[in-house]
Amino acid sequence: MENIETHRLVLRRPVLEDARPLADINADPEVMKYIGNGKVRTAEETAAGLENAIAAWNVHSYGQFSMILRDTGEYLGWVTLAEPAFLPEVLPAVEIGWRLGRSYWGHGYATEGAEEVLRFGFESCGLDEIVSIRHMENDASRRVMEKLGLHFDFETTVPAYRQPVAVHSISRAQYGRLRRA
Numbered sequence: 001m002e003n004i005e006t007h008r009l010v011l012r013r014p015v016l017e018d019a020r021p022l023a024d025i026n027a028d029p030e031v032m033k034y035i036g037n038g039k040v041r042t043a044e045e046t047a048a049g050l051e052n053a054i055a056a057w058n059v060h061s062y063g064q065f066s067m068i069l070r071d072t073g074e075y076l077g078w079v080t081l082a083e084p085a086f087l088p089e090v091l092p093a094v095e096i097g098w099r100l101g102r103s104y105w106g107h108g109y110a111t112e113g114a115e116e117v118l119r120f121g122f123e124s125c126g127l128d129e130i131v132s133i134r135h136m137e138n139d140a141s142r143r144v145m146e147k148l149g150l151h152f153d154f155e156t157t158v159p160a161y162r163q164p165v166a167v168h169s170i171s172r173a174q175y176g177r178l179r180r181a
Contacts, residue, residue, distance in 0.1 A: 001057075004065070004116045011065040011079065011113055014054055018066050019047045021075035025101045034135035035099070036086070037161045056082065062125050067100070067113045076104045079113040081121050084133055086158055090167060093131045094121065098144070105140070111147045118148055119179075122172050131169045142166070149178045 004011040025031055026041035041049070053064035064080040077100035084095040096118055098110045121127045132150050134141040150168040157164055170178075 001061075004120060005070065006112050006116055008070055009076075009109065009113055009116075010068040010070050011116055012068065013057055014050055014064050014066045014078070016047075016050065016054070018075060019043070019050050021101075022046050022050060022078070025077055025099060028102055030102055031099065034138040034141070036158075037163070053078075053080070062094075062121065065113070065117055067098075067109065076100050076109055079110070079117045081117060081125070081127075081130070084131065086160060087133060087156070087165070087167075088159070089156060090131055090133070093129070094127055095131050095133055096121065096148075097132060098141075110140075110144050114144060114148055118170070118175065122175050127172065129169055129171045131167055133165050133167050136164045136166055142168075149174065 001013060023041070023043040023046040026046045029040055032038060032040050056063040062081045064078050064082070066078055067076040068074065069076055077098065079096070079098045081094050081096055084090060084093055096114060098114055100110055118130060121130050131153075132141075132145050134145065136155065145168045148170070150170045153167045153169050155164060155166050
């Protein structure tokens with residue numbers, strides 16, 4: 001896969017060198033507040049997760065995109081297409097999600113990167129539907145989902161964490177109508 005570029009970002013497949021800046025992001029309690037059980041991740045857990053993300057590309061031909069600030073080369077975080085195995089009731093499904101370092105919040109980077117990854121999922125991978133799952137209190141992610149055109153489907157609970165979440169989705173047809181509008 002070639003890199004995807006926007007006017008501010010480069011989205012590329014992850015590499016092992018991303019582990020260090022990603023570990024800093026995963027160690028921030030504010031960043032991790034709405035992720036899984038809300039606990040921060042160690043550098044070792046981050047490295048293992050990154051290795052899994054790299055391997056996932058070989059299986060699915062899609063996966064986690066490292067988000068790089070085009071002008072400076074800074075690692076901002078990631079946007080991903082992945083199977084949401086943590087929520088079996090939506091499977092089979094592909095989820096779009098994002099995680100950015102706190103200093104990059106509020107600049108539109110999540111929306112900008114996710115727009116391109118959503119396009120990649122529908123146009124390059126041929127996906128029929130993409131879901132996004134958020135902690136009920138995560139209003140920032142809700143706003144990104146709305147900007148992307150995802151609609152609210154239902155509320156449920158993540159079994160492993162007993163965490164209430166909202167499931168949003170967009171179909172290929174809905175995406176196509178939005179792109180033509």
